[in-house]
Amino acid sequence: MTDTIVAKYWSLLASRHDAQAFATLDAAYREPQRAYHAWGHIVDLLTKLDALAHLPTRGDLVAAAIFWHDSVYLTRDPDGRARTDPENVQASAELFARHSRFDALEAQAVHDLIMATANHMKARALVELYPGFSRDLDFFLDLDLSSLAAPWCVFEKNLDDIQFEFGWAPERAFYQGRVQMLESFLAAGDGLYRLPESRALWLAHARANLQRADVDLRERLAARPA
Incomplete structure (x- = not known):
């Protein structure tokens, strides 16, 4: 974990959480059943948020959603x-609410950002909670899918890490599920990412x-007939 970027963004948010919030997050992202959905994913998103800080209206609320969305x-x-x-x-949204000391509007915004990750392709801002909120939601969802554009060796490792998290699942079933996911992303075309940036x-x-990856997984499935 890159402590510097985590510390930078948590310092913006700590006063709007209870005293147990960060320990709760730290314990969650260190759980042994995690590999991809661990601190590394959070650091990656915070690092990209830092580099693209000019894009969101409320980068602090996007950062809060990053911290809690996979808690x-x-x-x-x-x-x-x-x-x-x-x-x-x-x-995850409920865990955020238990530790949140944000005011009502900000808490609703973070909640809605988190909930948007339940359906990346179809999620939309239902209410413009503040000027620029819908764009912030689109930006946050783009960030969460930015790992799809990682160098191939990192992309491949991410897939292996996700397979570790599904270690209980039969290999063939896991591959079938991943193919469906990959093809849903491919079917989105240019809409895979929402903002032109x-x-x-x-x-x-x-x-x-x-x-x-779609070709690779289909080859693996062909080598493992039902």
């Missing part, structure tokens, strides 16, 4: 039932990675 991440419940992304996102930075690299 609950389980791929299955203790009884073995597979857990959905929306369940994790809802639980994001598309200029990430779209070409992301689509190349997605196409390469």
Whole structure:
């Protein structure tokens, strides 16, 4: 974990949380079942937010959403039932609310940013909570998908880390699920990223990675007949 970037952004937010908030986050992102959805992902997003600080209206609220959006991440419940992304996102938003000392409007904004990650492709700002909120929501969702444009070696490792998080799932089922996800992203076309600035930075690299990974996973599936 890059302590400097985390400390920089937490210093902007600490007074708007209770005293246990950061310890709660730290424990969550160090859970042993995590690999991709750990501190490294949060640091990556905060680093990009820092480099693109001119894009959001309320970078502090985007930073808060970055810290909390994956604060609950389980791929299955203790009884073995597979857990959905929306369940994790809802639980993350509720965990934020328990530790939040933001005023009502800011807390609603962070909540809505977190909840948008339950359905990246379809999420929209329902209410313009402050001037520029809908753009901030689009920017945050673009940030969360920016790892799709990582160098191939990093993209490949991210996929391996996600497979680790689904270590209980049969390999073939995992690959099928990833192919469906990759193809949904490819089907979005230019709409994979919402802001023109994001598309200029990430779209070409992301689509190349997605196409390469789709071919690779289909080859793995073909080598593992049902």
